Amino acid sequence: GAGVSQSPRYKVAKRGQDVALRCDPISGHVSLFWYQQALGQGPEFLTYFQNEAQLDKSGLPSDRFFAERPEGSVSTLKIQRTQQEDSAVYLCASSLVGATSGGARHTQYFGPGTRLTVL
């Protein structure tokens, strides 16, 4: 049906607050990616799920960042004790197949992003 959706679209948090960002991928998509995009920069990889398995979390900047996709569909990115440097747009993308099926050769569909501002 619809494309990738993310919520909330905008989030303002006070430093030290915990936030949770949601991603609804396209139904049936195996791969789900989280990216962080700072102002004026390209997206940077945070983590990757193939179904419910988190296969790569090497891009998560600290242990304050945690992501899950418990049923292999909706995913949540949680940031604990937010800091000002966490301010960015958080993008979610999904694609039809996983890494073992040549995932890089398939189109990623991006959500609109969540703009997080930490005061």
Added chain:
Amino acid sequence: KNEVEQSPQNLTAQEGEFITINCSYSVGISALHWLQQHPGGGIVSLFMLSSGKKKHGRLIATINIQEKHSSLHITASHPRDSAVYICEVGNTGNQFYFGTGTSLTVIP
């Protein structure tokens, strides 16, 4: 760490001009994608390349695997082409790296 480099960073063109955006990468890849990002953040995939050349309307994308280089061309540019164009490369492990983007402004 700059696995993907794009040039130019900013580009202003007159309507109708032919535009080229370049991308060089340093990692082994399975595929390269060109993305378009409009103000407000929405990203759309334009092309996926693993070899050769693809054309879609006024857009042409080429890749030279040996030289680790790709170009995106826009013929007969139009103000609605104004956007940020991002080069993205992916490897067999589904790891993706992005360039910082080329901000294109086409003036009527």
